Amino acid sequence: xxxxxxxxxIDLRRLGAGAADTDVxxxxxxxxxxxxxxxxxxxxxxVSPSPDLKARLMSQVAVTPQLPAQAVEPAPTAGLSPVPSxxxxxxxxxxxxxxxxxxxxxxxxxxxxxxxxLVAAAAAVALFFGGVVSANLFQPxxxxxxQLAAIVAAPDVQTxxxxxxxxxxxxxxxxxxLGLSAMVFEGLPELSDDEAYALWYITDGQPxxxxxxxxDADGQVVQVLDGAFEAGTIVGVTVEPSTxxxxxxxxxxxxxxxxx
Amino acid sequence: MLVLVSTDSEAERDPLxxxxxxxxxxxxxxxxxxxxFSDLYDLTASRMxxxxxxxxxxxxxxxxxxxxxxxxxxxxxxxxxPNKGKAVTWMLTMAHRRAIDRVRSAQSSRxxxxxxGIRDLDREFDSVSESVEIRVEHDRVEKALSRLTDLQRQAxxxxxxxxxxxxxxxxxxxxxxxxxxxxxxxxxxxLREEMGVxx
Numbered sequence: 001x002x003x004x005x006x007x008x009x010i011d012l013r014r015l016g017a018g019a020a021d022t023d024v025x026x027x028x029x030x031x032x033x034x035x036x037x038x039x040x041x042x043x044x045x046x047v048s049p050s051p052d053l054k055a056r057l058m059s060q061v062a063v064t065p066q067l068p069a070q071a072v073e074p075a076p077t078a079g080l081s082p083v084p085s086x087x088x089x090x091x092x093x094x095x096x097x098x099x100x101x102x103x104x105x106x107x108x109x110x111x112x113x114x115x116x117x118l119v120a121a122a123a124a125v126a127l128f129f130g131g132v133v134s135a136n137l138f139q140p141x142x143x144x145x146x147q148l149a150a151i152v153a154a155p156d157v158q159t160x161x162x163x164x165x166x167x168x169x170x171x172x173x174x175x176x177x178l179g180l181s182a183m184v185f186e187g188l189p190e191l192s193d194d195e196a197y198a199l200w201y202i203t204d205g206q207p208x209x210x211x212x213x214x215x216d217a218d219g220q221v222v223q224v225l226d227g228a229f230e231a232g233t234i235v236g237v238t239v240e241p242s243t244x245x246x247x248x249x250x251x252x253x254x255x256x257x258x259x260x
Numbered sequence: 261m262l263v264l265v266s267t268d269s270e271a272e273r274d275p276l277x278x279x280x281x282x283x284x285x286x287x288x289x290x291x292x293x294x295x296x297f298s299d300l301y302d303l304t305a306s307r308m309x310x311x312x313x314x315x316x317x318x319x320x321x322x323x324x325x326x327x328x329x330x331x332x333x334x335x336x337x338x339x340x341x342p343n344k345g346k347a348v349t350w351m352l353t354m355a356h357r358r359a360i361d362r363v364r365s366a367q368s369s370r371x372x373x374x375x376x377g378i379r380d381l382d383r384e385f386d387s388v389s390e391s392v393e394i395r396v397e398h399d400r401v402e403k404a405l406s407r408l409t410d411l412q413r414q415a416x417x418x419x420x421x422x423x424x425x426x427x428x429x430x431x432x433x434x435x436x437x438x439x440x441x442x443x444x445x446x447x448x449x450x451l452r453e454e455m456g457v458x459x
Contacts, residue, residue: 027426034349035346037352041310047319053305
């Protein structure tokens with residue numbers, strides 16, 4: 001913190017440094033002495049957090065939207081819709097672009113090997129959609145939530161978001177080390193009683209069924225995929241008869257590639 | 261006593277030893293990079309918890325505070341301006357503020373008073389002074405603290421390490437609040453000089 005900066009501690013509060021304090025007059029002057037305070041803090045013995053703290057935190061991070069650089073105070077209840085980060089994308093991703101709806105719908109390409117374009121698109125999408133959905137999706141003790149928490153806490157977690165052609169959005173969270181992936185849907189249309197959404201792992205153009213699910217009127221669902229996840233595979237969703245199909249019978253409403 | 265009784269500290273990578281690493285990670289976090297957030301957590305969490313628990317004393321409450329602060333860091337990472345300071349300062353400032361917010365809630369204060377036993381305003385000045393010795397790891401910080409006058413050091417220790425408000429410190433030391441502010445300010449400026457903090 002520069003010495004020449006404003007001495008007004010309100011500045012830090014604007015940076016999101018904490019909740020309003022009624023005792024402004026009597027508080028520590030971080031704006032002026034943040035640098036010295038940091039030295040004092042780092043002189044204290046570190047204390048190791050319990051491992052599940054990180055797991056809880058990472059599962060929150062996976063579903064908590066980020067706020068833009070210039071904005072009003074953080075809202076206590078984050079919106080449900082995807083919040084693209086306004087932060088500039090990393091320069092390494094300048095060639096990447098979000099997957100277009102055409103790509104999402106292109107079943108022909110969907111069955112082909114992952115192209116470099118799709119991988120780049122996935123990287124860009126991951127950058128643009130830091131977190132996608134509300135943390136209120138889950139009930140405590142929910143198996144899907146627990147598995148999702150484990151995936152997002154994995155060191156090799158990949159997160160890729162994409163629009164769904166019929167409406168809504170999908171976020172794939174995957175970890176090869178765990179061999180698990182989960183899809184987090186939002187705004188997904190309700191289907192008729194004789195239909196279900198089908199998940200597919202597509203590896204080398206071969207689709208493998210990975211589970212069926214339906215969605216309530218709220219359009220929100222977290223679905224952990226059946227079977228083992230391998231990095232580089234594509235995860236797709238189709239609408240199938242409620243009894244399922246051995247192979248996709250309709251054009252996928254979303255297909256998300258992962259990086260090998 | 262403000263002296264840490266716990267000995268479960270461990271030698272970890274010091275974020276200060278590589279402030280650039282934390283800065284770079286935080287800027288990647290601002291782009292939605294969850295892996296960078298994971299790395300940033302690994303780099304800083306034990307230092308953040310060390311600070312928060314020092315103020316709050318209660319371990320599980322301190323973990324809650326760290327979780328809240330870390331999530332806020334995820335949400336607001338895009339607002340960090342590397343031109344205005346180091347990432348670790350931005351993060352630890354949030355943590356310190358949040359720990360103090362928590363300690364000022366009634367229940368926390370009771371819990372802490374039980375553990376710390378320092379808010380007995382009838383205590384003699386000297387006993388307060390004895391009870392706020394801080395065990396510091398950093399030689400540099402310890403040396404710098406030793407260069408302060410006793411009165412400055414008390415003010416710094418109570419206001420920062422103790423998390424007490426200026427008015428609370430004034431009450432404890434039976435001096436006017438303006439005196440506390442002056443001692444604290446002079447003490448922090450002296451510390452900066454002694455430690456050679458690059459600002």
